[in-house]
Amino acid sequence: MSQADDLIHQPLRLKIMAALAAEKGAPLDFPRLKAITQATDGNLGSHLTTLEKAGYVAIEKDFVGKRPRTRAALTPLGRKAFRDHVAYLRAVVEAAEAL
Amino acid sequence: MMSVSEHEARGALAEIEAVTRRGQTLKGYRYAGPILMVWGVIWFLGYLGMARLSPALWGWMWLALDGVGFAATLLLAAKAPAAAGGAAGQAMRTSLGMAAGVAFVLAIVAVFPKHDLLPYLALPGLFVGFIYTVLGIYLAPRYAWIGVTLFVATLAGYYAWPAHLAEWLAVVGGGGLFLSGVWLRSA
Numbered sequence: 001m002s003q004a005d006d007l008i009h010q011p012l013r014l015k016i017m018a019a020l021a022a023e024k025g026a027p028l029d030f031p032r033l034k035a036i037t038q039a040t041d042g043n044l045g046s047h048l049t050t051l052e053k054a055g056y057v058a059i060e061k062d063f064v065g066k067r068p069r070t071r072a073a074l075t076p077l078g079r080k081a082f083r084d085h086v087a088y089l090r091a092v093v094e095a096a097e098a099l
Numbered sequence: 100m101m102s103v104s105e106h107e108a109r110g111a112l113a114e115i116e117a118v119t120r121r122g123q124t125l126k127g128y129r130y131a132g133p134i135l136m137v138w139g140v141i142w143f144l145g146y147l148g149m150a151r152l153s154p155a156l157w158g159w160m161w162l163a164l165d166g167v168g169f170a171a172t173l174l175l176a177a178k179a180p181a182a183a184g185g186a187a188g189q190a191m192r193t194s195l196g197m198a199a200g201v202a203f204v205l206a207i208v209a210v211f212p213k214h215d216l217l218p219y220l221a222l223p224g225l226f227v228g229f230i231y232t233v234l235g236i237y238l239a240p241r242y243a244w245i246g247v248t249l250f251v252a253t254l255a256g257y258y259a260w261p262a263h264l265a266e267w268l269a270v271v272g273g274g275g276l277f278l279s280g281v282w283l284r285s286a
Binding site: 004009011014015018019021022023032035036037086088089090092093095096 | 102103104105108109111112114115118119121122123125286
């Protein structure tokens with residue numbers, strides 16, 4: 001059975017990982033990630049930093065014209081960690097249903 | 100190592116599903132936005148034509164405009180990246196739905212008696228407004244707002260300014276659809 005990932009299990013980080021996983025490797029810019037996760041700027045930024053430090057998320061900063069843009073994408077490590085965490089959650093539910 | 104209860108696990112899985120669905124909906128809006136903008140322009144030109152041209156030319160004019168609209172819709176749907184297959188599929192379904200809608204409205208116009216042209220001017224606005232409202236209720240809420248606005252604007256024009264209904268629908272209907280497209284694209 002897979003293990004629970006303490007880092008991903010935090011509610012907002014779980015949403016961030018789910019939103020990025022749905023992009024299948026493509027980066028998501030900050031305003032869209034904010035809209036999908038329904039988080040505040042500060043909260044989203046701080047949890048993205050935590051995920052980046054863990055190596056789960058890659059943050060890319062650039063400019064579109066004169067406007068700064070921040071984009072985030074799952075790293076291969078993050079994708080695997082998310083997959084494993086989802087497998088763990090499913091296993092917990094299936095184990096409870098089997099009782 | 101933490102352990103997660105069944106209740107927590109179910110909640111987390113439901114949250115993942117909700118986030119994924121929300122992401123898909125927003126992506127669908129972004130791809131549908133430019134398509135709606137195109138149809139806003141088509142709508143504007145069509146109703147402006149109805150206000151200025153002889154009724155004998157209306158059918159040909161709408162045929163040409165709808166042809167341009169469908170071609171543009173297919174081009175825009177094809178431009179959606181492969182990673183957004185679901186959204187591209189949604190755009191394709193949207194254009195097929197539009198084709199069915201246009202066929203329905205043309206059939207109504209062909210079959211019903213034409214003593215008064217005014218109801219036929221209002222029919223597309225009411226029909227498209229209704230379809231978007233239903234789409235919004237079942238799929239994505241922004242479509243419902245667009246549908247209700249179009250429906251109410253068409254009725255308002257029909258009762259308040261019947262003599263200028265075509266111009267009203269060109270500006271309010273076409274402009275409204277275009278702005279709705281801008282709104283969807285920004286999602």
